[in-house]
Amino acid sequence: MIGILLAGCLFIVCLLLTGRRRHRTRSVLPATGRPVSMEPRQKRSGVIRRLMPGHITAPVDPHDLPLFVHQLAGLLRAGRTPAQLWRDVLDVHRGSTVGFSRAVQPVLQSAQQAAAMGMSVPEVLRQGAGRLPDRHVLARFWPDLAACVEVAERSGAPLADVLDRYAVQLEAELDADAARATALAGPKATVKLLSWLPVFGIGLGFLIGVQPFAVLLGSPLGTAALISGLALMVAGRFWSHRLVSAAARTIEP
Numbered sequence: 001m002i003g004i005l006l007a008g009c010l011f012i013v014c015l016l017l018t019g020r021r022r023h024r025t026r027s028v029l030p031a032t033g034r035p036v037s038m039e040p041r042q043k044r045s046g047v048i049r050r051l052m053p054g055h056i057t058a059p060v061d062p063h064d065l066p067l068f069v070h071q072l073a074g075l076l077r078a079g080r081t082p083a084q085l086w087r088d089v090l091d092v093h094r095g096s097t098v099g100f101s102r103a104v105q106p107v108l109q110s111a112q113q114a115a116a117m118g119m120s121v122p123e124v125l126r127q128g129a130g131r132l133p134d135r136h137v138l139a140r141f142w143p144d145l146a147a148c149v150e151v152a153e154r155s156g157a158p159l160a161d162v163l164d165r166y167a168v169q170l171e172a173e174l175d176a177d178a179a180r181a182t183a184l185a186g187p188k189a190t191v192k193l194l195s196w197l198p199v200f201g202i203g204l205g206f207l208i209g210v211q212p213f214a215v216l217l218g219s220p221l222g223t224a225a226l227i228s229g230l231a232l233m234v235a236g237r238f239w240s241h242r243l244v245s246a247a248a249r250t251i252e253p
Contacts, residue, residue: 060137062174064100069145069167076160082149086112086121103138122146122153184244191240198233 075088090108093101107128114124129142148166152159205212216226 060100060103062137062177065137065141066167066170066174068100068104069163069170073160073163073167076158076163082121082159083115086115107138107142122150125149184247187240187244187247191237191244194240195233195237198229 071092072085072089075085076082080088086108090105090112093105093108096102096105107125110124110128111121114121123146125142125146129139132139132142144166148162149159151157152162202212216222
């Protein structure tokens with residue numbers, strides 16, 4: 001009975017450690033794999049604030065971002081003026097209730113209204129990012145897109161060319177994220193395997209009739225070995241997690 005209870009405790013400890021790791025993995029930024037940098041934002045005018053609807057936190061596939069930027073560049077090369085651009089791209093995504101199109105509709109609608117009124121579209125794009133959670137994939141995308149529009153306006157460079165270069169950068173970041181995930185897949189799998197080995201070893205001992213808990217609990221030395229083993233297992237899991245996290249930060253582009 002005592003052996004079954006201790007085996008259950010070992011199972012719970014490993015399960016909790018694995019669940020904690022999964023929870024942290026889901027909190028990583030899906031677009032670039034690194035936290036979004038917080039930039040100071042200036043006070044927005046009252047008109048721009050009235051243009052902005054409530055924030056949208058719909059999940060977004062990061063691979064849709066370069067496609068959207070290429071779409072903007074394609075509309076410009078098809079003869080759209082910067083003022084017509086936002087209206088036409090809004091018509092493309094209007095009416096969708098899922099995914100990327102639903103997430104970008106509020107900001108696109110505000111940008112279209114700002115362009116029609118002769119107001120600053122980059123300012124509206126930044127305001128849209130300010131209404132999103134810090135780690136949302138669009139919280140970094142809208143300020144970057146606003147910077148592209150501002151560069152084209154101030155330098156006179158074709159906006160389509162600027163957008164194409166930004167789309168290439170986004171695609172390169174996605175490729176780097178995929179390469180990083182592939183490189184870290186082996187170490188992560190090794191950490192999980194080593195975390196479960198003590199539980200499997202104890203179970204194997206019962207199967208072959210060794211009675212490991214009778215040995216571990218039958219003497220003070222065995223009890224000390226059991227406690228030390230549990231402590232080292234938790235410490236090894238923590239240290240392995242630290243090593244993998246440090247490696248992820250080292251190869252981050």
